[in-house]
Amino acid sequence: MDTLDLLRQLAIIILFAKAFGLLARKCRAPQVAGEIVAGLLIGPSLLNWVSDSDFIKGLAEIGVVLLMFSAGLTTDLKQMKKCGLKATLIATCGVLVPLVLGTLLFMGFYGFAEPGTDQFYHALFIGTIMTATSVSITVQALQELGKLNGMVGTTIVAAAIIDDVLGIIVLTFVIGLRDPSENIFSVLLKILAFFAFAIVVGYLCYIGMKWLDRRHPHTRRIPILSLALCFGMAYIADKYFGVADITGAYCAGIILCSLQDSNYIARKMDINNYMLFGPVFFCSIGLQTNIRDLNLNVLWFSLAFVAVAMIGKVIGCGLCAKACGFTGEDSLKIGAGMMTRGEVALIVSQQGLTVGMLESKYFTSVILLIIMSSILTPVILKFLYEKHGEADYTDFKHPVRPAELSGK
Amino acid sequence: MDTLDLLRQLAIIILFAKAFGLLARKCRAPQVAGEIVAGLLIGPSLLNWVSDSDFIKGLAEIGVVLLMFSAGLTTDLKQMKKCGLKATLIATCGVLVPLVLGTLLFMGFYGFAEPGTDQFYHALFIGTIMTATSVSITVQALQELGKLNGMVGTTIVAAAIIDDVLGIIVLTFVIGLRDPSENIFSVLLKILAFFAFAIVVGYLCYIGMKWLDRRHPHTRRIPILSLALCFGMAYIADKYFGVADITGAYCAGIILCSLQDSNYIARKMDINNYMLFGPVFFCSIGLQTNIRDLNLNVLWFSLAFVAVAMIGKVIGCGLCAKACGFTGEDSLKIGAGMMTRGEVALIVSQQGLTVGMLESKYFTSVILLIIMSSILTPVILKFLYEKHGEADYTDFKHPVRPAELSGK
Numbered sequence: 001m002d003t004l005d006l007l008r009q010l011a012i013i014i015l016f017a018k019a020f021g022l023l024a025r026k027c028r029a030p031q032v033a034g035e036i037v038a039g040l041l042i043g044p045s046l047l048n049w050v051s052d053s054d055f056i057k058g059l060a061e062i063g064v065v066l067l068m069f070s071a072g073l074t075t076d077l078k079q080m081k082k083c084g085l086k087a088t089l090i091a092t093c094g095v096l097v098p099l100v101l102g103t104l105l106f107m108g109f110y111g112f113a114e115p116g117t118d119q120f121y122h123a124l125f126i127g128t129i130m131t132a133t134s135v136s137i138t139v140q141a142l143q144e145l146g147k148l149n150g151m152v153g154t155t156i157v158a159a160a161i162i163d164d165v166l167g168i169i170v171l172t173f174v175i176g177l178r179d180p181s182e183n184i185f186s187v188l189l190k191i192l193a194f195f196a197f198a199i200v201v202g203y204l205c206y207i208g209m210k211w212l213d214r215r216h217p218h219t220r221r222i223p224i225l226s227l228a229l230c231f232g233m234a235y236i237a238d239k240y241f242g243v244a245d246i247t248g249a250y251c252a253g254i255i256l257c258s259l260q261d262s263n264y265i266a267r268k269m270d271i272n273n274y275m276l277f278g279p280v281f282f283c284s285i286g287l288q289t290n291i292r293d294l295n296l297n298v299l300w301f302s303l304a305f306v307a308v309a310m311i312g313k314v315i316g317c318g319l320c321a322k323a324c325g326f327t328g329e330d331s332l333k334i335g336a337g338m339m340t341r342g343e344v345a346l347i348v349s350q351q352g353l354t355v356g357m358l359e360s361k362y363f364t365s366v367i368l369l370i371i372m373s374s375i376l377t378p379v380i381l382k383f384l385y386e387k388h389g390e391a392d393y394t395d396f397k398h399p400v401r402p403a404e405l406s407g408k
Numbered sequence: 409m410d411t412l413d414l415l416r417q418l419a420i421i422i423l424f425a426k427a428f429g430l431l432a433r434k435c436r437a438p439q440v441a442g443e444i445v446a447g448l449l450i451g452p453s454l455l456n457w458v459s460d461s462d463f464i465k466g467l468a469e470i471g472v473v474l475l476m477f478s479a480g481l482t483t484d485l486k487q488m489k490k491c492g493l494k495a496t497l498i499a500t501c502g503v504l505v506p507l508v509l510g511t512l513l514f515m516g517f518y519g520f521a522e523p524g525t526d527q528f529y530h531a532l533f534i535g536t537i538m539t540a541t542s543v544s545i546t547v548q549a550l551q552e553l554g555k556l557n558g559m560v561g562t563t564i565v566a567a568a569i570i571d572d573v574l575g576i577i578v579l580t581f582v583i584g585l586r587d588p589s590e591n592i593f594s595v596l597l598k599i600l601a602f603f604a605f606a607i608v609v610g611y612l613c614y615i616g617m618k619w620l621d622r623r624h625p626h627t628r629r630i631p632i633l634s635l636a637l638c639f640g641m642a643y644i645a646d647k648y649f650g651v652a653d654i655t656g657a658y659c660a661g662i663i664l665c666s667l668q669d670s671n672y673i674a675r676k677m678d679i680n681n682y683m684l685f686g687p688v689f690f691c692s693i694g695l696q697t698n699i700r701d702l703n704l705n706v707l708w709f710s711l712a713f714v715a716v717a718m719i720g721k722v723i724g725c726g727l728c729a730k731a732c733g734f735t736g737e738d739s740l741k742i743g744a745g746m747m748t749r750g751e752v753a754l755i756v757s758q759q760g761l762t763v764g765m766l767e768s769k770y771f772t773s774v775i776l777l778i779i780m781s782s783i784l785t786p787v788i789l790k791f792l793y794e795k796h797g798e799a800d801y802t803d804f805k806h807p808v809r810p811a812e813l814s815g816k
Contacts, residue, residue, distance in 0.1 A: 003469040004646050007653060010470070011639035018632045055466050061411040062418070220682055224426045227683060231419035238412050245415060271679045274628055275635060 009050045010280070016042050017279035030137060030374045032282050032343055036367050039286020052287040056280060063281030064347050066273055068246040069230040071164065071344070072253020073266045080161050086324045087158035090317050094159065094338050095131045095166045097316030098309055102127030105308045109301050121178060125357040128174045129349055129366060130309040132167040134342025135160040141378035142337070145385050151393040152330050156337040159317065164344070171348055172247045178355050179242065187242075194241035198233070198248075202255035205229055213261050222261050223268040229256070244351055285346055288353070289363040302365035306372050313339040325396050329388040336380045340373045341366075417458045418688070424450050425687035438545060438782045440690050440751055444775050447694020460695040464688060471689030472755050474681055476654040477638040479572065479752070480661020481674045488569050494732045495566035498725050502567065502746050503539045503574045505724030506717055510535030513716045517709050529586060533765040536582045537757055537774060538717040540575040542750025543568040549786035550745070553793050559801040560738050564745040567725065572752070579756055580655045586763050587650065595650075602649035606641070606656075610663035613637055621669050630669050631676040637664070652759055693754055696761070697771045710773035714780050721747040733804050737796040744788045748781045749774075 016038035024034025042049045050056070106123035113119035138156060142148040148157075169191075176187035209229075213222055230252040237248025256262055318335030322328060349366045352358030389402035424446035432442025450457045458464070514531035521527035546564060550556040556565075577599075584595035617637075621630055638660040645656025664670055726743030730736060757774045760766030797810035 003466055004643060004653065006466055006469070007473065007639045007643040008647075011636045011643060014632060014639070015636040018629055018636075022629065055463060058411055058414055058463050058466075061414070065415065221426055221430065224422060224683060224687075228419045228423040228426075231415045231422070235412060235415040235419060239416075245412065268679055268683060271676055272683055275632060275676060275680055279632075 006053075006055055009053075009056065010276075012042055012049050013038075013056075013283045014276070014279055017283050021279075028375060028378075029371055030342060032346070033367065033371045033374070035279055035282035036286040036289075036346075039283035040289060040291060041286070042283070043287035043289075045286075045289065045291045050283075050287060052284060056284055056287070059277060060281040060284035060350075063273070063277030064246055064350055065230065065234050065249040066269060066277050067281065067343060067347060069227075069249040069253045070266060070269045070273060072250040072255075073226075073257050073262055073269065075161060075164070075254055075257045077254075077258055079158065082158070084158070086321075087155055088162050089324060090155065090320045090334065090338075091159040091162035091166055093320035094133065094163060094313050094317040095170060098130035098312030099124075099127040099170060101308050101312040102130040102305075105304060109297075109304070121174070121357055122359075124174055124177075125352045126305070126362070128171055129345055129352070129358075129362075130305075130312060130341075131163075131170050132341065132344040132348055133160050133163045133313065133338050134340055134344055135337065136342060137340045137374045138337040138377055138381070141381050144378075145382060147385060147390060150390045152326075152333050152337070152390055155321070155326075156334055159334075159338060163338070167344065167348070168247055168250055171351065172243050175244050175351065175355055175357070176242060178357055182242075190241050191243060194237055194243045194247075195251075197236075197241070198251045198255070201233075202251065206255050206258070209256060209259055213259055217261060218264055222259075223265045226252075226256055226265045227269075244355075246347060246351060281350075282343075282346070285350065285363055285367070288360045289367070290360070291364075293361045294364060298361050298364060301362075302368050305362075305365040306369045309341065309369050310339045310373055310376070325399065326393075327391045327399050327401060329384065329401075330391055330399075333381060333384050333390075336377060336384065340377045341370050342374070345370060414461075414463055417461075417464065418684075420450055420457050421446075421464075421691045422684070422687055425691050429687075436783060436786075437779055438750060440754070441775065441779045441782070443687055443690035444694040444697075444754075447691035448697060448699060449694070450691070451695035451697075453694075453697065453699045458691075458695060460692060464692055464695070467685060468689040468692035468758075471681070471685030471692075472654055472758055473638065473642050473657040474677060474685050475689065475751060475755060477635075477657040477661045478674060478677045478681060480658040480663075481634075481665050481670055481677065483569060483572070483662055483665045485662075485666055487566065490566070492566070494729075495563055496570050497732060498563065498728045498742065498746075499567040499570035499574055501728035502541065502571060502721050502725040503578060506538035506720030507532075507535040507578060509716050509720040510538040510713075513712060517705075517712070529582070529765055530767075532582055532585075533760045534713070534770070536579055537753055537760070537766075537770075538713075538720060538749075539571075539578055540749065540752040540756055541568050541571045541721065541746050542748055542752055543745065544750060545748045545782045546745040546785055546789070549789050552786075553790060555793060555798060558798045560734075560741050560745070560798055563729070563734075564742055567742070567746060571746070575752065575756070576655055576658055579759065580651050583652050583759065583763055583765070584650055586765055590650075598649050599651060602645055602651045602655075603659075605644075605649070606659045606663070609641075610659065614663050614666070617664060617667055621667055625669060626672055630667075631673045634660075634664055634673045635677075652763075654755060654759060689758075690751075690754070693758065693771055693775070696768045697775070698768070699772075701769045702772060706769050706772060709770075710776050713770075713773040714777045717749065717777050718747045718781055718784070733807065734801075735799045735807050735809060737792065737809075738799055738807075741789060741792050741798075744785060744792065748785045749778050750782070753778060 017035040020034035020038035021031035025031050041047060044051065103123045106126040107113055113123055135156060139148065142153045147153050172191055176191060230249050233248040233252040234245035237243040238245040256265060314335035317338040318331045321331035321334040345366050349358055349363060353360055391399040391401045393399050425443040428442035428446035429439035433439050449455060511531045514534040515521055521531055543564060547556060550561045555561050580599055584590065584599060638657050641656040641660040642653035645651040646653040664673060722743035725746040726739045729739035729742040753774050757766055757771060761768055799807040799809045801807050
């Protein structure tokens with residue numbers, strides 16, 4: 001391997017990813033979208049300055065694992081326990097409806113597929129990509145509107161946490177099915193075995209790390225050992241249980257998220273991510289997307305994909321919220337707030353590509369979804385809040401609309 | 409490439425490197441020594457859990473570049489300007505004497521070699537490895553003795569900074585000679601051209617970064633762009649000027665070391681280094697060292713190498729200090745303080761291996777040198793300070809010994 005050329009490629013990736021990330025933010029689009037566009041620009045599609053070499057692939061894979069580890073690490077288990085039934089129901093509907101609609105969409109475009117066929121799993125994977133909500137854009141929008149701590153805001157945040165966990169479970173399950181020699185029960189068994197393993201080993205590691213953390217708080221050994229646990233769990237998950245490595249990394253994050261020093265670990269991971277591994281991963285998505293593969297068919301599919309993914313979340317979460325007792329206007333807000341997608345959708349797509357359940361041309365659809373949903377959600381939320389303020393849910397059985405409030 | 413196995417290898421490297429690093433520190437040896445031993449243990453020499461694959465090599469190479477960038481970044485140019493003639497002379501002698509003695513040592517073992525032959529360059533490279541002082545252990549020892557801010561302490565620190573720069577110049581020059589089509593003048597010309605390039609581009613980058621740093625202090629873009637500059641300079645140095653990539657990275661560090669935010673950048677780099685790239689690099693040194701290559705000949709050579717490298721620094725720096733007006737006792741302290749070697753010696757060795765000027769079996773000698781010098785220096789310094797306190801250099805032409813002081 002030519003390590004010298006590697007330095008050149010890394011310099012270009014880091015420079016362009018940051019520049020386009022900042023540009024995207026200026027245009028009120030998410031930074032990752034800019035980083036992907038940077039990858040498109042410098043990759044084989046256009047300038048061909050950087051190739052998707054084995055080494056870049058390896059760094060990107062480490063990047064994915066680290067990103068999922070960070071996601072697990074910043075989970076607030078206490079908050080999650082408080083989420084309650086409503087948020088759990090909303091999240092569940094928000095996962096199931098897009099999963100089904102996405103699968104049907106693919107079949108609508110490419111013909112019905114019998115369960116068990118390759119075509120069916122491709123369809124199912126399109127649905128799987130649609131499940132993962134990334135609410136950071138929503139949180140920011142709600143914060144700007146001053147509505148983050150209202151009933152709608154807290155419900156969205158709580159549902160998004162549950163959504164993360166459900167999304168990982170769906171992904172794990174769907175990927176488990178890819179092996180034709182496995183049936184649905186053996187897959188379920190393996191997944192259950194992995195989670196049992198994760199709970200036992202996780203508990204032991206947690207006890208050990210807690211002891212270490214008390215004796216040596218804020219020392220380098222804490223994040224270093226955490227990183228080793230992350231890589232180790234990712235490896236074991238895939239190697240011995242046939243579970244995606246990112247599931248293992250996410251579980252490692254969950255194991256450590258209640259440590260005193262979990263924020264300290266998360267900060268160190270963050271620095272590793274944003275300096276090198278994050279840009280390399282998001283650029284590599286762009287590198288793998290050859291826009292010459294784009295044809296009218298893929299374009300139409302992408303537009304339909306974006307529409308279905310957004311509407312699916314609004315329907316799933318919105319109807320469920322309505323059934324839970326929210327007013328119609330507030331249910332719509334919850335649905336709109338849950339429809340943003342981000343990094344996790346890309347990570348899921350990358351995983352699909354790796355295991356052969358997704359073709360790289362569909363990256364375009366996912367990228368478009370991230371950009372569209374991230375731009376639309378804040379606009380829609382602002383419009384909805386300005387038209388109808390949030391109802392008063394002091395007595396949840398009889399919410400009081402703002403109009404009635406001011407009419408009093 | 410099997411990215412899954414990569415995760416396993418990284419988990420093992422990180423875990424063992426940290427554990428053995430801590431163990432080494434407990435034994436009052438430098439942490440890097442522990443990390444190298446970890447590499448020996450898990451590598452092909454013994455357990456064979458981790459192989460020195462292309463990917464690990466690539467990560468290690470990035471690690472070397474980052475380490476040299478950090479070294480440049482933490483250079484205190486103001487302090488360096490204040491160093492004055494004495495420290496510069498001491499550093500120069502401390503570089504030249506081991507360089508010559510090391511070359512002669514190799515020839516003494518393996519026969520005289522005409523300048524221009526391969527054998528001669530191998531000998532010269534052994535001398536080159538001996539040039540680089542790493543005073544962090546010395547600084548720590550002086551701090552514990554409360555003597556860091558005395559005349560001896562400040563002279564050692566100042567000389568060590570100059571030593572770093574001189575060492576890089578010697579390395580750059582020696583590596584430039586490796587190409588048989590080059591003569592000494594074309595090598596000199598290329599090096600001068602590179603430094604001219606580095607000064608011009610460096611100045612422009614410095615101005616640009618300073619502007620950015622004033623507008624957006626403490627933002628992520630600062631360390632990210634710095635990293636891109638580091639990789640870019642490393643690439644350009646090697647590709648267009650035939651200068652070692654680590655020289656380029658070191659220059660990138662020097663360019664940025666006077667920024668307001670240089671400490672901020674250095675901290676972010678440090679985290680990248682100690683979390684992943686550092687352990688991988690030092691472990692990879694162990695991975696490349698096959699202890700089955702060890703024979704009596706190499707062992708004798710290593711012992712002689714350690715002795716010559718330490719005595720060379722004591723003679724070079726000590727005699728020069730004496731000539732500069734230090735008392736005999738204090739000259740000995742300066743010589744002993746300058747004899748510690750560390751990371752940089754390993755980085756130079758790795759570079760020698762890459763360009764084919766060093767065989768990996770000599771890694772043993774370098775590792776032994778680092779361990780021995782790091783353990784001996786604090787002991788010797790403590791002994792010397794306890795036997796003879798430091799003289800008073802208020803009037804440098806007539807230093808007053810502590811005995812005379814107390815006799816007054």
